[in-house]
Amino acid sequence: MTFALQFLIDVLSLGGAYALMALGLVIVYGILRLVNFAYGELIMVTGYALFLAGGTGLPWLVMAAMAILVAVATGILTEYVAFRPVRAKSVTAVLITSFAFSTLLQNAALLFISPRPRNVPLPPIFSQTVEIAGVVTPMRNLLTIAAAAILLAVFAFLMRRTVLGVAMRAAASNFTMARMLGVPANLVITSAFAISGLLAGVVGILWIGRIGTVVPGIGMEPLLVAFIATVIGGMRSLSGAVLGGFLLAFIDTTLNYTLAQDLLKFRDAFTFGLVILILLWRPQGLLKGPATGQRT
Amino acid sequence: MLEVKDLEVRYGAIRAVRGVSMKAEAGQLVALLGANGAGKSSTLMCVAGALRAAAGSIRLMGEDVTSARPEAMVRKGVATVTETRDVFPDLTVSENLLLGSYVHRHDRAGVAADRERMLQLFPRLGERAGQAAGTLSGGEQQMLVIARAMMTRPKLLLLDEPSLGLAPAIVDQIFEMIRVLKSSGLTIVLVEQNVSKALQLADTAYVMRLGRIAAAGTAAEIAATTDLGALYLGG
Ligand SMILES: Nc1ncnc2c1ncn2[C@@H]1O[C@H](COP(=O)(O)OP(=O)(O)O)[C@@H](O)[C@H]1O
Numbered sequence: 001m002t003f004a005l006q007f008l009i010d011v012l013s014l015g016g017a018y019a020l021m022a023l024g025l026v027i028v029y030g031i032l033r034l035v036n037f038a039y040g041e042l043i044m045v046t047g048y049a050l051f052l053a054g055g056t057g058l059p060w061l062v063m064a065a066m067a068i069l070v071a072v073a074t075g076i077l078t079e080y081v082a083f084r085p086v087r088a089k090s091v092t093a094v095l096i097t098s099f100a101f102s103t104l105l106q107n108a109a110l111l112f113i114s115p116r117p118r119n120v121p122l123p124p125i126f127s128q129t130v131e132i133a134g135v136v137t138p139m140r141n142l143l144t145i146a147a148a149a150i151l152l153a154v155f156a157f158l159m160r161r162t163v164l165g166v167a168m169r170a171a172a173s174n175f176t177m178a179r180m181l182g183v184p185a186n187l188v189i190t191s192a193f194a195i196s197g198l199l200a201g202v203v204g205i206l207w208i209g210r211i212g213t214v215v216p217g218i219g220m221e222p223l224l225v226a227f228i229a230t231v232i233g234g235m236r237s238l239s240g241a242v243l244g245g246f247l248l249a250f251i252d253t254t255l256n257y258t259l260a261q262d263l264l265k266f267r268d269a270f271t272f273g274l275v276i277l278i279l280l281w282r283p284q285g286l287l288k289g290p291a292t293g294q295r296t
Numbered sequence: 297m298l299e300v301k302d303l304e305v306r307y308g309a310i311r312a313v314r315g316v317s318m319k320a321e322a323g324q325l326v327a328l329l330g331a332n333g334a335g336k337s338s339t340l341m342c343v344a345g346a347l348r349a350a351a352g353s354i355r356l357m358g359e360d361v362t363s364a365r366p367e368a369m370v371r372k373g374v375a376t377v378t379e380t381r382d383v384f385p386d387l388t389v390s391e392n393l394l395l396g397s398y399v400h401r402h403d404r405a406g407v408a409a410d411r412e413r414m415l416q417l418f419p420r421l422g423e424r425a426g427q428a429a430g431t432l433s434g435g436e437q438q439m440l441v442i443a444r445a446m447m448t449r450p451k452l453l454l455l456d457e458p459s460l461g462l463a464p465a466i467v468d469q470i471f472e473m474i475r476v477l478k479s480s481g482l483t484i485v486l487v488e489q490n491v492s493k494a495l496q497l498a499d500t501a502y503v504m505r506l507g508r509i510a511a512a513g514t515a516a517e518i519a520a521t522t523d524l525g526a527l528y529l530g531g
């Protein structure tokens with residue numbers, strides 16, 4: 001029983017983080033059909049913003065909110081710098097510019113801050129543990145679960161109940177048709193990048209909260225996780241991305257619990273093996289997205 | 297209302313539209329006829345702003361709109377029903393209609409009245425309001441996209457093959473709808489394979505062949521002088 005609870009908390013907290021990461025990637029992909037390779041850097045930027053804010057002595061929540069805002073701003077900047085100028089030209093051009101922007105941000109961190117890990121300010125709650133029904137678990141796991149639940153609920157509400165949300169879903173399914181009904185392309189795209197930045201910002205705080213430090217390459221793993229989760233879930237579907245995130249967390253956690261100590265370092269190999277099996281079974285991912293659509 | 301001059305549309309090296317000129321006067325229904333591949337859809341999508349004009353000009357109520365974006369065209373009063381219908385399949389019928397009123401979203405009362413009027417015109421849509429649009433039949437989807445286009449409060453409606461692939465009874469309903477819309481004073485450009493039905497409703501007609509206008513005149517003239525069978529065969 002305690003074991004089951006322990007397992008559940010681990011899956012939900014890891015899955016919550018993974019789901020948010022995946023959602024941030026897929027919201028842009030759904031509309032532009034392009035992977036934003038600079039997505040991981042939104043998480044990096046959050047970390048460094050928090051690190052820099054550490055010197056201000058402001059309340060932690062204010063610093064965290066500022067860091068998330070920096071991620072949102074960077075998300076919007078990504079669109080203006082890497083996507084908008086070349087969007088209409090070619091897919092290859094956008095892939096290259098988004099790679100370039102990612103490298104640029106990483107190198108800026110290397111150059112202006114440091115290649116070495118930097119400590120970010122964290123409130124004590126991130127290192128405390130609680131005991132629920134005999135299970136001792138870090139508070140940050142519960143924080144992650146709560147944050148993911150709230151964000152996913154707010155996100156679902158926005159996408160279903162607001163005109164902009166419905167317009168974004170429509171644009172993800174058929175961008176040209178949405179524009180022919182008056183939905184401005186730039187508004188939808190900028191909103192997608194802003195939401196992507198918001199999700200990356202929140203997940204960045206939670207993710208970095210696990211480690212306590214930020215390095216220039218910190219965005220690599222979240223990008224990979226988000227990418228795998230969306231591929232499993234079906235690249236075009238928002239709920240698929242969330243499902244993929246939780247499934248990936250389930251696989252990772254199960255392997256953590258069951259693999260012998262000396263096999264644990266090969267965990268990723270096992271994870272990828274399973275992902276390949278899932279894709280062989282369902283090449284489109286678990287959930288199919290909207291059936292029609294074209295790129296612009 | 298609409299004046300197209302020497303319009304050219306290209307897909308890479310393919311010249312789909314090669315110097316098309318046409319007019320639609322306010323309140324008229326203009327039929328645009330021609331075989332598959334003649335360039336009718338390309339012409340229409342270019343007027344809608346979804347395709348770039350390689351040459352020529354498009355004027356709407358005197359204003360040059362040749363390079364306007366699709367989202368600007370709808371604000372100027374041009375609504376488009378595409379050949380592929382393009383319902384948003386995962387969105388409900390209501391959400392699809394809601395998007396039609398995107399431009400007027402701040403006028404809540406007006407939008408509610410528009411919606412009410414459309415549901416009266418297409419009662420089936422009301423019955424299926426909460427259903428995903430992708431689950432509708434072809435005829436219902438056609439009604440939905442026409443209703444959605446009307447929610448934008450157009451002055452000019454572009455209809456691309458609204459009867460395509462529908463059962464005869466449904467086709468009659470669709471043409472009846474078009475007649476009702478026309479009698480409300482709306483200007484319509486109608487692309488149709490169903491030539492005789494289109495010409496019955498039309499005031500003027502253009503026949504396209506290989507990207508050019510091969511014949512133009514009043515609907516009666518075109519019906520009398522053009523070999524309608526040849527239209528289908530592309531001859
Ligand atoms: N997306 C496209 N890419 C390349 N060629 C196209 C495309 N759409 C249409 N065409 C070509 O342009 C020509 C005109 O097509 P279209 O405008 O659809 O004609 P119609 O509507 O009269 O059947 C055809 O030769 C068609 O093959």
Ligand SMILES: [Mg+2]
Nearest residue numbers: 336337338379
């Ligand atoms: Mg066509």
